[in-house]
Amino acid sequence: MSQVVFGVVLGVSILVFAYHVKLLRRTILLGREASVSSSFSQSFRQMLKYALLQARMLDRPVAAIAHWAIYVGFLVVNIEVVEILLDGLTGEHRILAPYLGGFYDAVMVISEVFMVLVFIAAVVFLWRRNVLRLPRFHTAEMRGWPPLDANIILWTEIALVLALLIMNASEQLLQERGIYRRVGTFPISQWLMPILERMDNPTLIGVERAAWWIHILGILAFLNYIPFSKHLHIFLSFPNTYYASLEPSGKLSSLPQLTPVVAEALGLVETNSTSSEAPSSLGAKDVTDLTWKNLLDAYSCTECGRCTAVCPAHITGKKLSPRKIMMDTRDRLEEIKRQLYKKGKWEPDGKALLGDYITPEELWACTTCNACVRACPVLINPVSIILQLRQYLVMEASQAPETINVLFNNLENNGSPWAFPSADRGKWAEKLLES
Amino acid sequence: MAGKLLSTWAAASEKPEILYWVGCAASFDDRAQRVAQAFVRLLEAAGVRWGILGSEETCTGDPAKRAGNDFLFQMLALQNIQTLKNYEVQEIVATCPHCFNTLKNEYPQLGGNFKVWHHSQYLVKLIREGRLRLTQDRKKERVVFHDPCYLGRANGEYEAPRFLLRAVGMSAIESPRSKDFSLCCGAGGAQMFKEPEPGRKDINIERTEELLSLSPQTIAVGCPFCMTMITDGVKHLGATDKTRVRDIAEILAEYLGLSET
Numbered sequence: 001m002s003q004v005v006f007g008v009v010l011g012v013s014i015l016v017f018a019y020h021v022k023l024l025r026r027t028i029l030l031g032r033e034a035s036v037s038s039s040f041s042q043s044f045r046q047m048l049k050y051a052l053l054q055a056r057m058l059d060r061p062v063a064a065i066a067h068w069a070i071y072v073g074f075l076v077v078n079i080e081v082v083e084i085l086l087d088g089l090t091g092e093h094r095i096l097a098p099y100l101g102g103f104y105d106a107v108m109v110i111s112e113v114f115m116v117l118v119f120i121a122a123v124v125f126l127w128r129r130n131v132l133r134l135p136r137f138h139t140a141e142m143r144g145w146p147p148l149d150a151n152i153i154l155w156t157e158i159a160l161v162l163a164l165l166i167m168n169a170s171e172q173l174l175q176e177r178g179i180y181r182r183v184g185t186f187p188i189s190q191w192l193m194p195i196l197e198r199m200d201n202p203t204l205i206g207v208e209r210a211a212w213w214i215h216i217l218g219i220l221a222f223l224n225y226i227p228f229s230k231h232l233h234i235f236l237s238f239p240n241t242y243y244a245s246l247e248p249s250g251k252l253s254s255l256p257q258l259t260p261v262v263a264e265a266l267g268l269v270e271t272n273s274t275s276s277e278a279p280s281s282l283g284a285k286d287v288t289d290l291t292w293k294n295l296l297d298a299y300s301c302t303e304c305g306r307c308t309a310v311c312p313a314h315i316t317g318k319k320l321s322p323r324k325i326m327m328d329t330r331d332r333l334e335e336i337k338r339q340l341y342k343k344g345k346w347e348p349d350g351k352a353l354l355g356d357y358i359t360p361e362e363l364w365a366c367t368t369c370n371a372c373v374r375a376c377p378v379l380i381n382p383v384s385i386i387l388q389l390r391q392y393l394v395m396e397a398s399q400a401p402e403t404i405n406v407l408f409n410n411l412e413n414n415g416s417p418w419a420f421p422s423a424d425r426g427k428w429a430e431k432l433l434e435s
Numbered sequence: 436m437a438g439k440l441l442s443t444w445a446a447a448s449e450k451p452e453i454l455y456w457v458g459c460a461a462s463f464d465d466r467a468q469r470v471a472q473a474f475v476r477l478l479e480a481a482g483v484r485w486g487i488l489g490s491e492e493t494c495t496g497d498p499a500k501r502a503g504n505d506f507l508f509q510m511l512a513l514q515n516i517q518t519l520k521n522y523e524v525q526e527i528v529a530t531c532p533h534c535f536n537t538l539k540n541e542y543p544q545l546g547g548n549f550k551v552w553h554h555s556q557y558l559v560k561l562i563r564e565g566r567l568r569l570t571q572d573r574k575k576e577r578v579v580f581h582d583p584c585y586l587g588r589a590n591g592e593y594e595a596p597r598f599l600l601r602a603v604g605m606s607a608i609e610s611p612r613s614k615d616f617s618l619c620c621g622a623g624g625a626q627m628f629k630e631p632e633p634g635r636k637d638i639n640i641e642r643t644e645e646l647l648s649l650s651p652q653t654i655a656v657g658c659p660f661c662m663t664m665i666t667d668g669v670k671h672l673g674a675t676d677k678t679r680v681r682d683i684a685e686i687l688a689e690y691l692g693l694s695e696t
Contacts, residue, residue: 059616247540248536248540248589248590248591249588249589250536250540250585250588250589250590251536251540251541251589252500252501252540252541253541253544254500254505254508254509254512254541254544254545255505255509258505258506258509259509259513259545261506262506262509262510262513263513265510266510266513266514266517268513268517282505282506283503310612310616310618312618312619312621312638312641312642313632313634313638315618315638315641316634316635316636316637316638316640316641317633317634317635317636318631318632318633318634319632319633319634320632361632361633364629364632365631365632365634366624367584367619367621367622367623367624367626367638368501368584368623368624369584369588369619369623369624370584370588370589371584371588371616371617371618371619373588374588374615374616375616387501387503390501390502390503391503391504391505392503393503394502394503394504395503395504395505395506400502400503400504401629401630403628403629403630404502404625404628404629406628407498407499407502407625407628407629408499408502408504408507411494411496411498411499411507411511412507412510415492415493415494415511416459416462416463416493416494417459417494417498417627417628418459418463420462420463422490422492422493423490424462424463424490425457425462425463425488425489425490425492426440426462426487426489426490427462428457428461428462428468428471428472429438429457429471429472429475429487429489432438432472432475432476432479433438433439433440433443433487434437434438434439434443435439435443
């Protein structure tokens, strides 16, 4: 009976998760074409360095160590989860133990050690976030859902770890009492045994089973929570670092649809040699005008705020926060995703990323210094989004600040940002030049 | 003298070794002009045959592009590429990291492929090749280098300017935010040409405070816009009598006794 219940719960959980992954994929692919590197080996190495080995986490050592503990703990515990799934489906108890022998003991030891490290790391993270109140977790965009999301994740991790340790502690007691057969070594959870040892056998079996169910149901619930949470980074950091640019961060590509138009206007190519079709809209007004890589960036963001903490505009009190750019992009995407879910297709709803989420004041505060790009552990690029929105403001909406229009005029008329005649360009070198 | 306008070189059916891309700041800003003059004196001392475009140079388009006007950027870029191709230019050196970045990274997509140097890199090359000879003098001076975003973070060059400071014997100290975590001076992304958005503080003040906290005799820069922003910051904070803001080319030229003409 319990196998059937388990099978149904597992199947439904996986189906629901798969459905939401598909919906997420559809949403991300609403973005425009992105030019990504064609070098598999370089992209793959980039992914190994930044996603698998988390090279940039080391910029902040405390976070790096705590994050590493949770990350490795998550990977290690998956071995135990495999067994739980097999037990659940077969009705066996600790099915892998006889097959793995001494290795099973090792898995249990490593897994228990990491359970403790995960517990400590989660407490450290909760402490930094809620007690020390690190400034980057408490900027304007970090109100309401984002901090709640972060706390839900950390408390869930603590609950899952505790369930597993209690399960193992009662397991060990039941083994000692000869009710369960002897398998595994549980160096950490044995310290929890005194709490449970006064229970009679049926109660103890109840505790063991309850902990087992809480653990696996918790995991399945968490799995289905992830698509709606910043915790998506545990999956998306891999494709995101794989597809991230391999070029120097100073390089911005030019809009290719403009080049023939400009070349023709300058008389560099024969007139009419280019097609006369109207160029598509320039820059981005809404998320669907951004590239799918920009949208993948937004879903990969775990709102750590390292970008905002190093942003010169943010540091000096301007409204711009690179993290908010990413969170706004995601919030807007979620709005569109909900419509995809309800109506099966996306129809413009009169709202847009630019204006309804991000204001021109934020966009114009960016110095394009790329500090945010350097700071992001998973290679998200907020500057790319900022510039595409600026392009829309300037080239489609003609809404540049007055001083920027003066700059454009000078560049057009004098070939310089200032209103000096180009004839004077060589004056500084008059005495230094041979004629 | 081994420097001529490219049109003069071409008239003599000759080509220079390198085109010095002056940039708008060094063409028109008094302070940046002195950097350009120091740099060409170094080229002269090394016996480099150099050229400039003079009135045929225009803005690379960097501020237009970063202000969102890709149309104007491409107008400027395609014109410049045409000019550079007409003169069969192959190597370019720039004293402005914004010009350097645009020429190096953004012109290839539009058909302009050149070998592009930042002047700090080019000076290191001249020293390594023995063309620019150092003396035994050691300048004992406390100096901090302010990494320009478009040389450092954007293009990964942190070493060349520090090499030059060490070469003249200066003890380069690092600011808390340096190299890939250097703090922007506040000028990039066309900010130089507009008023800052409302905030608590100007970015150049935030940065200059940090640099001055190290009590340097010299703040070394490698970008004409950083020069303006940090110089303004030093003035604003009343530290002009204690700290000078100088480009690495000026530091090297002064060390080599290449006086102003």
